[in-house]
Amino acid sequence: MAVELIENFLLAGKWDVSTLQTPVADVAHAVVRGRFGEALTSSYAQQLFKFRLAETLENSFDLSASLTQDEQENELLRLVFAVACLQAFLQVNWTGPEIDFKPLDILSQIEPQSLTDDTINQLAIAELASGGEPAYHLARHALFLRLAQILLDAPYQYCQTAIWWRLRAHIAHQQVIDEPVLLPEDVLATFEHWQNPFASDNPDLAGRWLLEYGLLHHTFQQDKMAAEYFVKASRATDLQYELTGALGKRTKFQQNELSQLVLLAESHLPDESSEKTEVPSTSEPNQTIVPETLALNDDTLLEQTEFTSSKPTTDLSTSSLHRLDPSDQPPLHPLDQCILLSLCLNVRNTSPLHGLTSEQMSPYVARVISHPRNWTIHTMSLLIRSRLEASRTRTVERSALQLQALVDQMPATDADAAPVSERLRYLHSISLPPKWELERELAHRFISLGVIKSALDIYERLEMWEEVVKCHVSLERPDRGITIVKDLLAGNKVESEAVVSREKASGAENSMKRLQRLDTAREAKLWCILGDLEPEHAVDHYKYAWDISKSTSGRAMRSLGGFHFARTEYELARECLQKAVKIDPLLSRSWFILGCACMRLEDWQGAKDAFARCVTIDEEDGESWSNLASMYLRIEQSNKDDVSGDSSVVMHSNKQLAFRALKEGLKRSYDNWRMWSNYMIIAVDVGELAEACRALGRVIEETSNKADGVVLDEDVLDRLVNAVTHAPSKPQEALDSTGSDQVQHILNPNEGRGLLPRVLDLFDRTILPRVSSARVFRSYARLLTWIGRWEDTMKAWMDAYRESDAGKITRGEIVAVATIDNNSGRQLWREAVGEVEEIVDILRNVGARLEASGSTKKWRLQAKSVVRSFMGRTRENFEDDPEWHRLESLLEDLKQE
Structure with a gap:
């Protein structure tokens, strides 16, 4: 038996017509062609699926049964049947059309006889609950997914790709339960270290594995890691792509050609149309059956960008893609289309540093839509386009209508519909949601448009009671939501026809008790919903949900923890949330509230750990990065208070960690001036003065338009100037010594000449146009003195004088009046006299420098003018003061010079 060859066919979803004519191969062939009923009702399957309820x-199956005399064939058949079960489940719940057989049709020797398809479906759904998260109770033929899991969990010695199918089954399972549940470490390690046997000689399967492993990370919202695997997949298939610009028009009335974003892409995988594979009889060769692509029909926007240039606007002479015409690019291989669509999955992303933004995603989707190659891929591309268009006024209507069309096309079974094998072939290579999630998304879209009644109808049909309750609350009818939940819990409301038929058909009382016990995950969820609706009884409802779930309902502990936190019961909140994150560690919101509760309790280490988990799950959470930095500093302060000896090492380490955390956080919260201010202070503390300079500029820019005025930390500004002026002023003395003539010398960016350009730019472009204060001008003058710009130095010192008390007294902005009862005015005047003396000394010293350089600037006249103006303004009140002679002496000295 060519085991590896059949495994190849199963993974690729296509069969080579020239090979393999054996009974086992015939079963595998039927699976590849999408004839799952034929495979699962074969004599081999009847031997394997002997069922006795346990x-x-x-435990209801004996998977050790020998199906053939050959051990390799036995193992291959188990894998083939596992694939058939998984694919049949996906066909029913993802792609359609309906299958022509039922779960009971594949089971033999069924006991008890009272079991029905619906009863056994509920048994499977109960077992699919994971980590306290219930499986969607209306998932159809859930037994197939459960059988696939059971068969794939068995040990495999000869079939190397069983691990790959296990990955596919896990991804499907994650989409069936309410919230993703992180897989055990040993399972993840198995996937991470698995060596793809087809990686070396089959770029198609090499790319598929990397792509699907990236989709697993995407399922767990690890989007950065997922994107890395998507890029690896593109390298494995040698997909060449580049986002650039080309001249074109986007609107019907546009006169001038503008640069438009376009994705240039080219595949290097073999063209599928040239491969020797079977063509399903339901479709003609070279004919692609895809969902309907709705037109925009807008009075302004064009259906698609019209590129008027055959060349990109940028110089791509070093790129192999520069020869492509943006308006006439060659079709892409379907797998390469999957890779491009996967790069667009993170639609919520807004930061170019961590993936594509929404504007950048549109050319990726347009590149795929322009050449339909596969039914499922085209469905996914239209879905992503619908998501991107949902927030734009001119496209929101098509967004909703296209989503409705995608929902409606799923059950199609007519001759014009795509065959099953075509629909399933690339399903594992994209992130297409199941039918109920697609309809839920449509309902969400209706709510965003204000069509709440239509959304409510969808939710009620899908029996998504939490969303139903939210709709009633938004319609200001919370009492109806409470009534629905209570009726469900009391058994007075029938959820579905499946439940009715189950109750009628099942005459065995013990079976019904078993079903009720296995449905506790969903019952616990309903109690949690009721707790949300009845705050006065919330604690009792949440606790009851926790009890009936046998301490497995993460939702119950999340809700209870949030309830206690809102009422400042932080100790109770911490206790509940610790249980919640232990059950489901993927929900960053639970970690965040846990971190806040620990902060209130001054549990700095616990808060640090919680916020660290937040940023691990969601790197875009700027608030968690900021809080994490604060916790590092709190821990540092605790070490400083409690530890002696080498505590400075710990302190410095924590300061560095806080600095790095804030640096990461600012990438996500670039406009948060308070975070920039904290970052600036820590940067000064750890000696990263170049970063402190950048942060000070950002704080000023972000606060320049605020009603309270510009926020400027003058202490930090002085530190920056000191760092420049206390270093050697000669460039050759400021170079770092490396001890080798072979190594180029560099300037330290945190002091002296290395820091100087940043600080000068900070003054010239950011501070001086916005801030006028004596201290700022003095700092600027000190900096100019250090670099020897003497005329600018004199001007800066004069600006500083004008903003000083002496300058304001001279201009009449401050009235210093000395009276018998109040000496504050006399004290102010005497301090101002000192400022006058200071500016005269500075003008004398700087003037000498100017004279030495040949400048004709009349510094003495300026100094005399300063003294005379000050004396003239204050003579009436202070001429009799004992200190007046200081001014007269100063003026006399200037006259004699």
Whole structure:
């Protein structure tokens, strides 16, 4: 048996017509062609699926039965049947059309006889609950997914790709449960270290594995890691792509050609149309059956960008893609289309540093839509386009209508519909949601448009009771939501026809008790919903949900923890949330509230750990980065208070960690001036003065338009100037010594000449146009003195004088009046006299420098003018003061010079 060859066919979803004519191969062939009923009702399947109801479904089958005399064939058949079950489940719940057989049709020797398809479906759904998260109770034929899991969890010695199918089953399972549940470490390690046997000689399967492993990370919202694997997949398939610009028009009335974003892309995988594979009889060769692509029909926007240039606007002479015409690019291989669409999955992303923004995603989707190659891929591309268009006024209507069309096309079974094998072939290579999630998304879209009644109808049909309750609350009818939940819990409201038929058909009382016990995950969720609706009884409802779930409902502990936190019961909140994150560690919101509760309790280490988990889950969470930095500083302060000896090492380490955390956070919260201010202070503390300079500029820019005025930390500004002026002024003395003539000398960016350009730019472009204060001008003057710009130095010192008390007294902005009862005015005047003496000394010293350089600037006249103006303004009140002679002496000295 060519085991590896059949495994190849199963993974690729296509069969080579020239090979393999054996009974086992025939079963595998049927699976590849999408004839799952034929495979699962074969004589081999009847031997394997002998069923006797036990405590669990896994124990209800004897998977050790020998199906053939050959051990390799036995193992291959188990894998083939696992694939058939998984694909049949995906066909029913993802792509359609309906299958022509039922779960009970594949089971033999069924006991008890009272079991029905609906009953066994509920048994499977109960077992699919994971980590306290219930499986969607209306998922159809859930037994197939459970059977696939049972068969794939068995040990495999000869079939190397069983691990790959296990990955596919896990991804499907994650989409069936309410919230993703992180897989055990040993399972993740198995996937991470698995060596793809097709990686070396089959770029198609090499790219598929990397792509699907990236989709697993995307399922867990690890988008950065997922994007890395998507890029690796593109390298494995040798997909060449580049986002650039080309001249074109986007509107019907546009006169001038403008640069438009375009994705240039080219595949290097073999063209599928030239491969020797079977063509399903339901479709003609070279004919692609895809969902309907709705037109925009806008009075202004064009259906698609019209590129008027055959060349990109940028110089791509070093790129192999520069020869492509943006308006006439060659079709892409379907797998390469999947890779491009996967790069667009993170639609919520807004930071170019961490993936594509929404504006950048549109050319990726347009590149795929322009050449339909596969039914499922085209469905996904239209879905992503619908998501991107949902927030734009001119495209929101098509967004909703296209989504409705995608929902409606799923059950199609007519001759014009795409065959099953075509629909399933690339399903594992994209992130297409199941039918119920697609309809839920449509309902969300209706709510965003204000069509709440239509959304409510969808939610009620899908029996998504939490969303139903939210709709009633938004319609100001919370009492109806409470009534619905209570009726469900009391058994007075029938959820679905499946439940009705189950109750009628099942005459065995013990079976019904078992079903009720296995449905506790969903019952616990309903109690949590009721707790949200009845705050006065919330604690009792949440606790009851926790009890009936046998301490597995993460939702119950999340809700209870949030309830206690809102009422400042932080100790109770911490206790509940610690249980919640232990059950489901992927929800960053739970970690965040736990961190806040720990902060209130001054548990700095616990808060640090919680916020660290937040940023691990969601790197875009700027607030968590900021809080994490604060916790590092709190821990540092605790070490400083409690530890002696080498505590400075710990302190410095924590300061560095806080600095790095804030640096990461600012990438996500670039406009948060308070975070910049904290970052600036820590940067000064750890000696990163170049970064402190940048942060000070950002604080000023962000606060320049605020009603309270510009925020400027003058102490930090003085530190920056000191760092420049206390270093050697000669460039050759400021170079770092490396001890080798072979190594180029560099300037330290945090002091002296290395820091100087940043600080000068900070003054010239940011501070001086916005801030006028004596201290700022003095700092600027000190900086100019250090670099020897003497005329600018004199001007800066004069600006500083004008903003001083002496300058304001001279201009009449401050009235210094000395009276018998109040000496404050006399004290102010005497301090101002000192400022006058200071500016005269500075003018004398700087003037000498100017004279030495040949300048004709009349510094003495300026100094005399300063003294005379001050004396003239204050003579009436202070001429009799004992200190007046200081001014007369100063003026006399200037006359004699």
